[in-house]
Amino acid sequence: MASQSDVKISVTVSPDELKAFITLFPGEENSGVSRADIVSALQGQRIVYGIREDVIDACCSNPIYNESICVAEGLPAQNGRNGSVNYHFDTTVDKTPTVLEDGRINYRELNLIQSVKQGQLLCTVVPPVMGIQGMTVKGKPIPAVNGKPAVLPRGKNVHSSEDGQSLYASTDGEVEYLDTTKVSVYTNHEIPADVDNSTGNINFVGSVIIKGNVLSGFSVEAGGNVEIYGVVEGATIRAGGNIILRRGMQGMGKGTLIAGGDIVARYIEYSNVEAQNNIQSEAVMHSNVKCGNKLELTGRKGLLVGGTCKVGKIIVAKVIGSHMATVTDLEVGTDPTVRERYKQVKEELTSGESDVKKADQAITILKKLEGMGALTPDKQEILTKSVRTKIYLSSRLEELKREMLVLDEKLQMEVSGKVRCLNTIYPGVKVTIGTCMMYVKESLQYCTLYRDGADIRVGAVDR
Template identity: 85%
Template sequence: MANQNDLKILVTVSPDELKAFVTIYPSEDYSRVSRDEIISALQNQKVTYGIKEDVIDLCSNRPIYNEEICIAEGIPAQNGKNGSVIYHFDTSVAKSPTLLDDGRINYRELNLIQSVSQGQLLCSLEPPLMGTQGMTVRGKVIAAVNGRPAVMPRGKNVQVSEDGQKLYASTAGEVEYLDATKVSVYTNHEVPADVDNSTGNVTFVGSVIIKGNVLSGFSVEAGGNVEVYGVVEGATIRAGGNIILRRGMQGMGKGTLIAGGDIVSRYIEYCNVEAQGNIQAEAVMHSNIKCGNKLELTGRKGLLVGGTCKVGKIIVAKVIGSHMATVTDLEVGTDPTVRERYKQVKEELSSSESDIKKAEQAITILKKLEGMGALTPDKQEILTKSVRTKIYLSSRVEELKNEMVILDEKLQQEVSGKVRSLNTIYPGVKVTIGTCTMYVKETLQYCTLYRDGADIRVGAVDR
């Protein structure tokens, strides 16, 4: 504040110090303010950077009274941009079968496999951008955050270039892109007939194609996709990628499907099914379903009846339940794999912390013996192992705590799950969205069940 013959100059600085403002209050004779007086007022407030000379001229030659005018402006810091991965193959290949005009699903044209040749470029890295520091009107440097380099999603059967910026296929096969953290290339293994006593259980690092049936008691494990042309009985199929059953599965209460990607089947009966992605079928009956994203029942039947379904986002079906009020338990809104992983991490964290205490107790006792010179070679080895165990477990505990924070954030996110019926929902259906539960007591038609605050409401089918 400067005061000369009742002429007042007020200089204010914004909280982030990126702007300074001047306000001129008139004296009794409305005499003009000089450049030196304005500069002196700025200096009193330590405003030294980004001063607008034209504004000073305006204020001294043609002053505007009682109005705040921006007279200096700093430069905000510009944060850098993180590097990114550029994919040179289609990461959005459709994982849904074709719906024919008569309502049937074409299970022969699934178009799920994307082939690459040896040496084909799969990914390249976009370098990060550095940040640009800023400056306040008081001449203070504002630090900027530099962009972080992207991590090459290196999986199996791929090769990184010498400069570390490109990823190539080291073999011909099928490219897999499941969780945006790894890109792998798998070759296929074909079983020409049934999986039975003649083949035994099938285990393969790549994708598996089975031309016949998979009989009860056998298992198929693949790092890539599993495609079965025949019927799957009470068997176990595990796939790092997708599972495609061209006919279906009659699990007899002991059949299991576990996929790191999607599951597509004509029908699923009396099975335990887990998919990190989507599940699509014409009918799911009396099965326990865990699905990370979407459970969709399409085709002529579009039937979901009996059993338990835990789905991350949405369930879409024509008919849910039956006219006999078959108990059908639906839970949507939370990825079941996240909830289960949270439980596993919590248990491992508790166990690791307990083991650290045991190791510390052993180290304390053995250190005392060492101080007394009574440490035998056997006990020295135990001491060394105990120290190594403590170091490893301490590191592991930190990793688990960080993962707990991430998982907890996912679980606390707003629940937005939905259950959509394109025809009928019968009594006997129980719907849970987050912490809200609804028992269907009368037949509902062409509707969507969704959460509204603490209640589950019935809305239009296209909501």
């Protein structure tokens, strides 16, 4: 485009119309260029947005010829950002074992299960970011793409917040992130094979189902039930509910079963077993058994031999002991947990009373020094601590004495235990019911042992 001076101005626009350029071509007189000339040239090409006034001023005061100069810039559109989901648990399970301080690799603590509690926050939605419209140098709007909202990955046993922006667990269980689209909580955790180095120890708030064996040295802890299809070796199984062993346990002297409910197993050998309620099996051999209610050994063998059994109410078995006079110690009529707590409280009482005496002696000596005016700051601090200790211990002793009375009442009441034999009790068996004791010296058959006053009697099997 020609100007009023002899300088020619050429205006070009980039294909996306985001930049406009001018090129100055000198005339014969080289009379320079004015602002009006440049503005007029831009208007001729409909350049109205993003004009750089500083560039125009520079071209007027110090023109550069035969060179393309950017004189206007548009505004590119800014596309929005899609919404996303923030997960408040680990969505990638790392099966790499941890390396211990001494360099050994710990294959047992793999932490492959992510347990969550009811009401726990699982994930939150991050809202999308809207796009920002752009503008060409010719004043044409450039549309922007808005971000899309994220979808809450709602699966099973989860619920969303009222605003639909957060996801919570509806129950205790294992959280799983499936196919990157669903977050679910499962109350059961199933292990398709053995509990070994590939799984590590199991710790889960719900119930655990193990289709294989549990190898020695590993542990399974569950807030619910534990069901094991294979054999349990020298492992530790703890359940808040029931423990069900489809086969049995070969504990090798270190295997442990602890259940808040019942224990059901085909057989139990050389193990430590504790159930708050009942234990049912075909055979219990050379094991230490504690059971709050009933120990029942039926089925084909119905065998109870070796070890010790402390049972709250009744032991029912076909065969107790063996013809080799294997030492078998039975104690019924008292909940073993009550008896053990009684023993703990008694020991704590004795220890506490001894500590109170020591505190009294220290206070007496220090008080004498105080009366003589010979109490140093260090001894003053010891006196203060001794007085505090005595106050705390006295209060604790009162609590223990009250608990002791309650436990003592329970022990006095629960003396109605029985041992029912559906076949033979062999010599070598020791039976304790409450405070009464009896050693079986000759084989007994089809009978019930029960307490009568200060003695243990042998009665009919269905008594």
